[in-house]
Amino acid sequence: MSAADSRYDEAPAEMEAYCNRCWNTVSSETLPRCACGHERGKDKWPSLGRYEVGGKWRLVDFLGRGAMGAVFKVERVRKASSKADVKPAYYAMKLLALEKGDDEEHARKAFSYELRVAGLLGREVEQAANIVTVADVHDSGDVDDVSYMVMELVQARTLDKILEPARGTRRTLSELDAARVGVPVLRALEGVHRIRFRHNDLKPGNVFVAEVVPGGALKLVEREGHWECDAKLADFGVSAEVQTHTLKKGEARRILGTPEYMSPEQLDGKKVSDPSDLHAVGSVLWECVTGEFPFGFNRRVPW
Numbered sequence: 337m338s339a340a341d342s343r344y345d346e347a348p349a350e351m352e353a354y355c356n357r358c359w360n361t362v363s364s365e366t367l368p369r370c371a372c373g374h375e376r377g378k379d380k381w382p383s384l385g386r387y388e389v390g391g392k393w394r395l396v397d398f399l400g401r402g403a404m405g406a407v408f409k410v411e412r413v414r415k416a417s418s419k420a421d422v423k424p425a426y427y428a429m430k431l432l433a434l435e436k437g438d439d440e441e442h443a444r445k446a447f448s449y450e451l452r453v454a455g456l457l458g459r460e461v462e463q464a465a466n467i468v469t470v471a472d473v474h475d476s477g478d479v480d481d482v483s484y485m486v487m488e489l490v491q492a493r494t495l496d497k498i499l500e501p502a503r504g505t506r507r508t509l510s511e512l513d514a515a516r517v518g519v520p521v522l523r524a525l526e527g528v529h530r531i532r533f534r535h536n537d538l539k540p541g542n543v544f545v546a547e548v549v550p551g552g553a554l555k556l557v558e559r560e561g562h563w564e565c566d567a568k569l570a571d572f573g574v575s576a577e578v579q580t581h582t583l584k585k586g587e588a589r590r591i592l593g594t595p596e597y598m599s600p601e602q603l604d605g606k607k608v609s610d611p612s613d614l615h616a617v618g619s620v621l622w623e624c625v626t627g628e629f630p631f632g633f634n635r636r637v638p639w
Contacts, residue, residue, distance in 0.1 A: 352383060352384055352398065353365045353367075353380070353381040353382065353383045354381060354382050354383070354387075354395075354398075354406075355370035355371075355372060355374055355381060356374075356381065356382050356387075356481075356482060357370065357372060357374040357433075357434050357481075358370060358371075358372040358374065358433050358434060358435050358436075359401075359405070359406035359431055359433045360372065360433075362381050364381075365380040365381050365383055366380060366381075367381065372434075372435055372436045373436050382395060383395075384396060384397060384398070384408075388413055389410070389429065389431075389479060389482060389484055390479040390480075391413065392412060392413055392475065393410040393411070393412060393413065393427075393429060393475075393484075393486065394410060394411050394412075394413050395408045395409075395410055395429075396408070396409045396410055396411050396426065397409040399428060400494075401433070402541075402571060402573070404432060404433065404443065404446065404447060404450075404573050405430045405431055405432050405433050405447070405573075406430070406431050406433050407428055407429065407430050407431075408428070408429050408431065409426055409427075409428060409429075409489060410426070410427050410428070410429040410486070411425065411426050411427075412425055412427070426489050427471050427486050427487065427488065427489050428486075428487045428488065428489045428490070429484055429485070429486050429487070430484065430485050430487060431482060431483070431484050432444065432447045432482075432483035432484070444478075444483055446573070447483045447485075447573075448477075448478075448483070450485075450572060450573045451470065451476055451477070451485045453533070453572050454469065454470045454485065454487070454572060455470050456531075457469065457527075457528065457531075457533070457572065458470055460531050461524075461527035461528060461530070461531060462527050462530075464527070465568075466520040466521070466523050466524035466527075466567065466568055466569060467524050467527070467528070467568060467569050467570075468487055468488060468490055468544065468568050468569070468570035468571075469487065469488055470485055470486065470487055470488075471486045471487055471488050472486050490544045490546075490568055490570075491546060492544040492545055492546040492547070492566070492567075492568070493544070493545065493547065493550065494540065494541050494542070494543065494544055494545075494570075495517065495540035495541070495543040495544075495545050495567075495620070495624070496539070496540035496541040498540075498545060498547070498554075499540055499623065499624065499627075501551060506627045507627070508624065508625060508626065508627040509554075509624040509625060510625075511625055513554055513565070513624075514621045514624040514625050515621075516554065516556065516563065516564045516565040517543070517545060517554070517565045517567055517621070517624060518617060518620075518621050519562075519564045519565075520564055520565060520566075520567040520568070521538075521543055521567060521569055521617055521620075522614075522617060524568070524569040525538075525569070525610075525613050525614070525617070528569075528613075529610045529613070533572070534608065534609070534610060534612065534613055535569065535572060535613050535616075536593055536602070536608065536612070536613070537571065537573070537593045537594060537597075537616075538569070538597060538613055538616035538617060538620065539594045539596070539597045539616065539620060540620055540623065540624075541594075542569065542570050542571045543567060543568070543569060543570070543620070544567060544568045544569075544570060545565055545566070545567045546565070546566035546567070554566075596619065596629045596630070597615075597616040597619040597620060597630075598612070598615075598616070599611065599612040599615040599616070618630075619631075
């Protein structure tokens, strides 16, 4: 899954209802069955502002969707003894989304291992400041057949939204701004590779970049005497570590990733190494500067 596009406002959206299996919207809280085939049961479908996960987290807003999950803005449910004037603390919650025909056992196992990987990265990687981390590993897991992980809420947009602010429109970055995006991403990868992990799906949709205002100039931070973008790398759901630990006995390694940014060896289904991630960074920066996909891709590949 790709990481979600965080929103800047903190006001709850309109009360939309969602299926608690595929996490797509349903037309009514009382609709008997979702299009994915999942039946509602005795309770209403989850809705923003009302639904609580494990009695601890309340859904506030929908942020985005990736290959394996949906991401919501959530707030911690206040205890009755909490002071009324305490400002709510907001986080991002990734919920496992299961579609019709999905291998549920494999999906839950992969999601569980992704949580472990994300928690490990937050603890072990010195460059964790440039990685979207899990806010609380112990407050993530499974409850009532819902698999979830609670992450920091990044006040930024994903790079793909910056490069394509509206369907059919393209924006490019100057070479300097592209380099300023690349530096923190490479720093994050340096830490990830140091503990022998790989991302395997590095693309604009998995890079968060802060702006001064949405749609405006990129926000810069000073680090070690130079200016760079405030950027974070997200979504390790198809990392080599997750794949390795979720393959069934005798099952061939799956080709997972986004073709426009994948290295030749990754596209061929061969064993990948650290340079595959670096190839993806180069492809992303090429797109930032030229407005085109690298190596002759002229459209998104529906894969």
